[in-house]
Amino acid sequence: GQQLNQSPQSMFIQEGEDVSMNCTSSSIFNTWLWYKQEPGEGPVLLIALYKAGELTSNGRLTAQFGITRKDSFLNISASIPSDVGIYFCAGQFKTSYDKVIFGPGTSLSVIP
Amino acid sequence: GAGVSQSPSNKVTEKGKDVELRCDPISGHTALYWYRQSLGQGLEFLIYFQGNSAPDKSGLPSDRFSAERTGGSVSTLTIQRTQQEDSAVYLCASSRPDRGAGNTIYFGEGSWLTVV
Numbered sequence: 001g002q003q004l005n006q007s008p009q010s011m012f013i014q015e016g017e018d019v020s021m022n023c024t025s026s027s028i029f030n031t032w033l034w035y036k037q038e039p040g041e042g043p044v045l046l047i048a049l050y051k052a053g054e055l056t057s058n059g060r061l062t063a064q065f066g067i068t069r070k071d072s073f074l075n076i077s078a079s080i081p082s083d084v085g086i087y088f089c090a091g092q093f094k095t096s097y098d099k100v101i102f103g104p105g106t107s108l109s110v111i112p
Numbered sequence: 113g114a115g116v117s118q119s120p121s122n123k124v125t126e127k128g129k130d131v132e133l134r135c136d137p138i139s140g141h142t143a144l145y146w147y148r149q150s151l152g153q154g155l156e157f158l159i160y161f162q163g164n165s166a167p168d169k170s171g172l173p174s175d176r177f178s179a180e181r182t183g184g185s186v187s188t189l190t191i192q193r194t195q196q197e198d199s200a201v202y203l204c205a206s207s208r209p210d211r212g213a214g215n216t217i218y219f220g221e222g223s224w225l226t227v228v
Contacts, residue, residue: 042219
């Protein structure tokens with residue numbers, strides 16, 4: 001069945017560095033979503049991508065929907081301590097409904 | 113409401129007892145999802161509702177787990193005869209599927225269940 005792979009699994013970076021993480025699959029998705037989860041909170045939507053090739057920014061975050069529709073990346077520029085959290089990608093595909101599945105997450109730690 | 117609301121936010125229960133977790137989705141959202149997240153783990157899909165029906169229950173881990181949704185709004189996830197391995201955060205999410213714009217899911221803050 002459909003499965004998402006995220007890499008890296010975890011990252012430790014210095015404050016101010018740029019971050020790049022990606023999500024891949026052998027399956028085609030119609031929508032890609034990126035979420036951030038902080039300790040004790042539910043996942044919060046960061047960016048939604050609806051078309052292949054789409055590049056969308058939200059402040060210091062930029063995400064792209066891969067042209068093959070099988071991958072997506074998320075970049076964070078000039079990281080700050082509050083970027084700490086787990087970043088999940090999610091992909092939507094057609095079954096009997098618009099099902100959404102989640103990747104295993106990338107844990108980001110920012111060293112001040 | 114403005115966001116997905118879940119209650120209780122925290123629940124400690126004794127092994128063998130039943131628990132009910134409630135989710136109030138965003139107003140107008142027809143789709144509702146339950147996920148489970150164990151400590152340090154990813155999101156495990158449990159069940160999907162479209163309106164009051166559940167076309168996808170494939171993620172429910174055992175027959176001790178059940179969920180219902182009434183009035184196309186509030187949903188209740190029930191865990192009977194709780195076990196320690198049921199300890200996790202139970203996350204509810206809702207969306208308003210739009211085939212033109214895709215399906216964006218919004219989460220509540222979760223119900224933290226601890227079975228002792």
